[in-house]
Amino acid sequence: MRYLFTCLLLLGLLPLSVQAQAIHTCGTTPWSEGFELQKDRLLHNLRQAASGTVVARNTTYVPVKFHVGARNDGSGRLSATRVLDQLCELNEDFASLDIQFFLADGSINFINNTTFYENHINTQNSVMTAQRDSRAMNVYIVESANTDNNGGGGITLAYYNIPRDWIVITKTYVRRNDATLSHEVGHFFSLLHTFNGWECESYNTQGVNAPVTSSCGQVPTERASGSNCATAGDFICDTPADYNNGIGWNGCNFTLNVLDPVGEQINPDERNYLSYFLDCPDEEYFFSDQQISAMQADYNSNRRNYLRLDPVPDYVEITGTSTNISPEQGTTTDAYNYVVFEWEAVAGATSYILEIDRISSFSLDPVRVIVSGTSAEIEDLQADRNYFWRVRPFNAHFACTTSSSITNFRTGEDVVSTSTPNYVESFTVAPNPVQSQSELQVFLNTEQAFTGQLDLLDINGRPTAIRQQQQFAVGQSQFTLNLSDLPNGIYLLRVQSADGVLTQKVILAR
Ligand SMILES: [Zn+2]
Numbered sequence: 191m192r193y194l195f196t197c198l199l200l201l202g203l204l205p206l207s208v209q210a211q212a213i214h215t216c217g218t219t220p221w222s223e224g225f226e227l228q229k230d231r232l233l234h235n236l237r238q239a240a241s242g243t244v245v246a247r248n249t250t251y252v253p254v255k256f257h258v259g260a261r262n263d264g265s266g267r268l269s270a271t272r273v274l275d276q277l278c279e280l281n282e283d284f285a286s287l288d289i290q291f292f293l294a295d296g297s298i299n300f301i302n303n304t305t306f307y308e309n310h311i312n313t314q315n316s317v318m319t320a321q322r323d324s325r326a327m328n329v330y331i332v333e334s335a336n337t338d339n340n341g342g343g344g345i346t347l348a349y350y351n352i353p354r355d356w357i358v359i360t361k362t363y364v365r366r367n368d369a370t371l372s373h374e375v376g377h378f379f380s381l382l383h384t385f386n387g388w389e390c391e392s393y394n395t396q397g398v399n400a401p402v403t404s405s406c407g408q409v410p411t412e413r414a415s416g417s418n419c420a421t422a423g424d425f426i427c428d429t430p431a432d433y434n435n436g437i438g439w440n441g442c443n444f445t446l447n448v449l450d451p452v453g454e455q456i457n458p459d460e461r462n463y464l465s466y467f468l469d470c471p472d473e474e475y476f477f478s479d480q481q482i483s484a485m486q487a488d489y490n491s492n493r494r495n496y497l498r499l500d501p502v503p504d505y506v507e508i509t510g511t512s513t514n515i516s517p518e519q520g521t522t523t524d525a526y527n528y529v530v531f532e533w534e535a536v537a538g539a540t541s542y543i544l545e546i547d548r549i550s551s552f553s554l555d556p557v558r559v560i561v562s563g564t565s566a567e568i569e570d571l572q573a574d575r576n577y578f579w580r581v582r583p584f585n586a587h588f589a590c591t592t593s594s595s596i597t598n599f600r601t602g603e604d605v606v607s608t609s610t611p612n613y614v615e616s617f618t619v620a621p622n623p624v625q626s627q628s629e630l631q632v633f634l635n636t637e638q639a640f641t642g643q644l645d646l647l648d649i650n651g652r653p654t655a656i657r658q659q660q661q662f663a664v665g666q667s668q669f670t671l672n673l674s675d676l677p678n679g680i681y682l683l684r685v686q687s688a689d690g691v692l693t694q695k696v697i698l699a700r
Pocket of ligand 1: 216
């Protein structure tokens with residue numbers, strides 16, 4: 191089941207008179223700002239492709255910046271795992287084109303701004319312009335991509351803003367097995383709808399010759415024979431005539447007897463990404479050869495120089511999944527306000543999404559953080575609660591990964607003070623990680639003498655044999671801890687005083 195423009199399914203519940211009104215599902219239309227520019231770009235790209243100027247058939251790597259919106263308090267945000275799912279989907283959809291996308295800077299941009307999230311059009315000149323990555327294809331993910339320009343009360347699921355050169359998409363449609371973003375990327379690379387000119391109203395009248403000009407009144411109607419294909423419809427000749435026949439059509443086989451202006455029956459391609467047919471199997475959607483040539487010409491045009499400024503990171507596929515190490519399955523931590531998570535590294539992964547929640551579907555009140563290493567300290571869990579957690583590896587190119595198996599643990603009721611005594615100027619350890627050596631040097635510089643309880647805690651927050659009272663004089667103190675009896679792992683060195691606590695993560699990796 192293809193999820194392309196699924197809001198159309200709702201139309202089936204509406205009376206026919208309402209259906210007859212145009213419901214615009216993609217916001218890139220003939221009345222979009224800058225539409226003539228888009229058409230000129232496409233025609234230019236088609237000429238370049240036809241002249242053989244474009245030669246590249248090596249894989250083209252396109253940096254993409256996902257801007258994930260949320261309200262000021264962070265609520266409403268699409269999970270980063272869904273963004274990875276979308277990147278995976280894009281790369282599957284574009285694999286046969288030799289175009290692949292990667293996360294610019296290896297990162298995802300999170301924007302907590304209620305206006306942007308709920309009414310993005312009002313932030314075009316502020317948040318959106320300020321956050322735009324000038325070296326990547328920009329995709330803004332918001333609560334609704336609707337604008338005032340949707341032409342008659344329809345629902346805009348996504349659109350490509352031509353003059354501002356960015357894509358806006360409703361968060362619901364960012365997911366696996368959904369063609370919405372791939373369709374918009376077609377627009378980004380200058381393509382028009384296969385039914386270009388019929389966005390205003392589709393033509394599904396049977397047995398009556400279609401008018402010679404499309405419903406939007408600007409484009410000649412493409413003939414079934416293709417005789418005017420270069421100057422009509424989408425200006426592309428290997429996509430057959432389409433009068434927006436997909437809108438509201440169920441199934442993947444269009445059978446109405448729709449006639450072109452000279453009475454010949456048209457046969458639109460239901461599987462083209464730039465059509466509005468939605469019921470075809472996911473893997474059958476495609477771009478035509480000429481569409482692909484136009485997109486590659488667009489990528490190679492001066493207009494797209496900015497996509498080629500940064501070096502492309504090495505492509506590394508990830509085949510493994512991680513394994514949760516700690517907190518271990520079924521254990522209870524001592525403190526709840528400082529829990530250290532650790533997991534096994536996965537070959538090829540540069541980052542991990544760590545997810546923690548009180549239910550195993552991670553949909554109640556999840557904590558999600560992106561971590562570049564294989565451990566993280568989390569300070570915002572509740573006391574005496576059962577929690578589930580998992581991690582998902584990824585790198586800038588490769589997001590088609592799966593999460594580790596979920597394990598669960600319980601938080602304790604102890605509190606670790608996480609404020610620092612204000613008279614301590616520095617607290618450091620070396621070497622870290624501790625490798626061939628078994629001794630750890632501890633350095634502390636203080637403006638005021640104090641007595642502290644020094645503890646080395648294991649990853650579950652439990653004390654080890656290293657536990658002592660320590661006097662700190664004014665100025666720099668240095669002393670040595672012998673770790674030779676401890677197994678490898680992540681530890682927390684803690685100095686607790688009456689005025690607060692100092693902590694340092696220590697990695698033992700001999
Ligand atoms: Zn579109």
